[in-house]
Amino acid sequence: MSANSRPRQTQATGKVIRVADGDTITILDPSNTQLKIRLNKIDAPEKSQAFGQRSKQHLSDIVFGRSVTVTWDETDRYGRILGTVWLDGRDINLQMVRDGLAWHYKRYDSTPAYAQAEADARAARRGLWADPDPTPPEQFRHGGGAAPRAARANTPSSFAASSTTREEYFAGRTMPVGKRTPAPICDKWPDTGYWLSTNSNKRHNRKCENYRKTRGYPCGKNDGTPCKICGG
Ligand SMILES: [Zn+2]
Structure with missing residues (x-):
């Protein structure tokens, strides 16, 4: 991957003023702007x-009231x-996985350190791994995550109402279609003008032959890596 095809990373520093759950916080930056953060790579x-x-x-014990730095490549469709x-140079997302209180979100990330942290937590039966067969959050959210049922729920009207983050919305709802096969439930999906191919993490625009034709889902103009053919 060439250097300029990588999304530019942004960062902010602020005090943690809210912990909504084990992967969502709100920080207050020096200009008194609240930024809602969905911790990436974990669930x-x-x-x-x-x-x-x-x-x-x-997560609250670790970061609440503390000044943290957040780095990111992308926001979701709601601006999160x-x-x-x-915190003090430590990756807190990784720590949540290591401590057995979050899963490595393998659907969206393949960072080896995160995979290893989850394997370690599992082997040590830390946190949620005390249960030998815990339910992944994405499966829990979608009542077992059966793809066809989830797909039927994917009407544009339910798109905004049912989701809290892009990741959560699409968890378990990735199109069950093969490469170059017309996606059977495409017409039920919002036509955002951009399409993220799940396997390659490439973003395509409407002019691309891959638009809505690969395994993937509608995305925003800054998601994924731009396709070299269509420019994303
Ligand atoms: Zn393309």
Whole structure:
């Protein structure tokens, strides 16, 4: 990947004023702007799920009231930052996984350190791994995550109402289609003008032959890596 095809990374520093759950915080930056952060690369148990409250409490114990730095490449369609939280040089997203209070969100990330942290937590039966077969949050959110049922729910009207972050919305709802195969439920998906191919993480625009034709989902103009053919 060439240097300029990588999204530019942005960062902000601020005090943590709210911890909504084990992967969502709000910070107040020096200009008194509130920034809502969805911790990327991880997925914490839902609050109503086993270990959901402990996960939230743990993140709160670590960062609440503290000054943290957040780095990110992208925001979701509602303007929320998908970021990594740093405290005293430590990657807090990674720590949540290491402490067994969040999953490595493998659907969206393949960072080896995160995969290793989850494997370590699992082996040590830390946190949620006390249960030998815990339910992944994305499966919990979608009642088992059966793709066809989730797909039927994907009407544009439910698009905005049902989701809290892009990741959560699309978790378990990635189009079950093969490469170059017309996506059967495409007409039920919002036509955002950009399409993110799941396997390659490439973003295509309407002019591309891959637009809405690969395994993937509608995305924003800054998501993923621009396709070299269509320019994203
Ligand atoms: Zn393309």
